[in-house]
Amino acid sequence: KNEVEQSPQNLTAQEGEFITINCSYSVGISALHWLQQHPGGGIVSLFMLSSGKKKHGRLIATINIQEKHSSLHITASHPRDSAVYICADGLTFGKGTHLIIQP
């Protein structure tokens, strides 16, 4: 069974800051998902990646298959980015990173 660990658990930052959320897993996987969940809201898939790097707007996700590690970066963070960010292999989920961006 894969173990998925995220860090940090909680993160508060100022608007405009560069944000990094990390995800490590114990068993090799074929693809990793990054998900976003707003308070009281549904879950939105941000990225699914198998290797390298993907970019969508201000969001960037990277994965290192050999090191079993992935990162989610947010550039020029905005209060609307405040949400819980979750990484998963589809079967096992991290506990999530609670991100708050203050104006």
Next chain:
Amino acid sequence: KAGVTQTPRYLIKTRGQQVTLSCSPISGHRSVSWYQQTPGQGLQFLFEYFSETQRNKGNFPGRFSGRQFSNSRSEMNVSTLELGDSALYLCASSLGVRPSGELFFGEGSRLTVL
């Protein structure tokens, strides 16, 4: 293109009762997965179906069951409800079977067991 639809959105049951939740995937998606989300445990995988076949099952008791129909719609059933079954139940659909395919989530069915 319509998203993933889950019904009902909210429901209240009492201990010992049973409940059936429904999930209609995005048109053309053949894979449906179910998850339980609670404040204490976070998101936990329940089942995964592809073309009416259960491909994976999470570590939940036999009271939790599911099925998928030929039109890819899926249902999950929880029998003999316990207080600890109170949770948000989410389904997600994807084009292909895991690991391929981005996951598209429904809004969830929030179950309260009294």
